Amino acid sequence: MTDPGLPAVAGGTPLRSQPLPYGRHQLSESDVAAVVESLRSGTLTGGPGVAAFERALADRCGAAHAVAVSNGTAALDLAVAALGIGPGDEVITTPLTFVSTANAVVRAGATPVFADVGADRCLDPRATAAAVTARTRAVITVDYSGLPADVDALRAALPRPLPVIADAAHSLGASLGGRAVGSLADVTTFSFHPVKQITTGEGGAVLTSDGAAADRVRHLRNHGMTSTAEERSGAQWRYDVTTLGSNHRLTAFQAALGTAQLGRLEDIVAQRSELAARYDALLGRIPGIGLPPRPDGRRSAWHLYAIEIDAGVFGCNRDAVIDALRAEGIEATLHYPAVHLLALYRSRGGRSGTAPRAEALCGSLVTLPLFPSMTPADQEDVVTALTRIQAWAGAHPVGR
Template sequence: MEKTLAINGGKPVRDRYLPYGQQWIDEKDIQAVVDALRSDYLTTGPKIREFEEKIAAYVGGKYAVAVSNGTTALHAACFAAGIQQGDEVITTPMTFAASANCVLYQGGIPVFADIDPYTYNIDPKDIERKITNRTKAIIPVDFTGQPVDHDAIKEIAEAYGLVVIEDAAHALGAEYKGRKIGSLAAMTEFSFHPVKHITTGEGGVIVTDNKDYYEKLSLFRTHGITRDPALMTKNEGPWYYEQLELGNNYRITDIQCALGISQLQELAGFVKRRREIVRKYNEAFQNIEEIITPYEKEGCHSSWHLYIIQLDLERLSVGRREIFEALKAENIGVNVHYIPVHYHPYYQRLGYKRGICPHAEALYERIITLPLFPKMSDKDAEDVIDAVHKVISYFRK
């Protein structure tokens, strides 16, 4: 292998750029979308209900409400949970901003609890420390696909009367103590963005066993409007409908759900392939002292949306940025997940300060996301491994 780094003029490990994530669309998926385009329904039709039923059945939930994306799913869940002006909701800073933004949309106040330094998931002990008489809910995030500590979080929620809205955007196909993620929290959100486990282009869903939440979620995604006689105050005729709440147009389409139904058939294979690539990475990196590989907690079976390495910077002659740029020059599509939410200028203007979550903040300085998606070949994975070895060896002290 060429020892001179590509960033210094050497030959890259790969000729073509490998992204960190990518959808896998086959001819069956394309035909499903074509069939939907040729049907009577493009927007709200039977494919939505079919997709919802299949998602609910897969995760072991009673109800599912599909919406336009993962962010709108979280917003709808906060509405259904009754989050209002001034209510506090505890979540993690080590996530995409939507996990906290959804609280702001309802006039609530996100409160950030620190992470467990081993799993990178929210620390239940810090959740309990952050609870006040204004706390109404917890939004734990299954970071990278690893389930949160459901037993501890459930115990806290029951003790303080809090609603748990699980942000499982990374965790479709994951399991906690033998149970599928999606069957454990009051409401669970999944995302179907193209880099996730299955895709509908854009899309999201909330799964719940609670009928009241289900009805509120269904209402919220359609402007708060209903034609259900059981919900309306009166009925003036077959044309009649009523707006009962201030909802939104958060509807998903039949076209998208047709794709989702087709993709769902491949989910088991997609998750299996992700786990195979992770095993390759773990084996290849286990003896590199400058890298800390992801930790999977006993009883948790991650679905591995992301593969994140942590750099032992004390053993390297440069910082994270130099390692990142060197890997990218080798045509490896690295990324960083995530910038702590409270670091963003918008949150800084709201009064959030650095220093409130020291474990999350320390982790952010050291992490790099490597490519991981089921369409990757063994050669793709080997290229990533070679590039990491090449770059780390060069910058080793």
């Protein structure tokens, strides 16, 4: 093997002059044209463009209803509210997620209960079943990195039927046993933040096949008013407010971008999958690197490509790997610090040792760059950097 060179963290020249981000949105000329057309339509918010995006999303995901909202966090808030979750209730969720998942439960006045994850890095059905109490009102799964949680196994393990919300912020385009994410749980939420499979800038959606739940989400998205702005025309100007809601609407030009991007979803997921397979082939040869799980019957949408560092075998610990990659201009990162151990959740009783597998993962995961326009040369830079870091760490004890 050729000498990989001295790592930048030890004074070598960084591999990259242009930093390589971990994620990046992709816009086509047709996306831009769709937004321009929407801006010229005379409708800036609401209207047929939002309805068309909702229909396309529901159809793609095999759900009866999709309600477009301002971001994935609002989608979670509205999903929790639509199930009537409130003070005194417990909701079981995973600590291996963005804090937004648990925060939605807290904002509703309920208590998040953190169960451990399984080998697929999603909620473990047995641990979830063991966390059920008389106060449990729902379970929120998270499709970590784009791999759908096995909702069927989870439901089968529960001691009594409970509604399942899928936080599918990572997994638009994924499937379980051939069934699309969006049709698996009682309620599914998406995020369309720029690093996700499709983007609307900021944006999100709630999908469900329960018509009453969809109506509640629509109502709460619009201040709990009895009519929308479009409905209040002509003689229909009166309205009432029956529930405490807020403004969680998506604009028409964001919806136009979403519809255009959704039309390319298959290509986007295929590009992500190809990059993930290439990473597997290149990184499988490096000792001390654990590859992402690929359980049978599940198609990941590859939002993230997250490896596990075995510090003893690799030669240095995870934090040292991320620091050294960043010094090379490769913006590796961590998804996520364990939510129950964040200061906010520690102050609410979170303790280490309560979700050992998730806690171990949170100490060993490294998210590597993955986005559709990433080139083979970009990927080789990542692999060269890891090889360089390992060769140097073997000879110079850094964090272990």
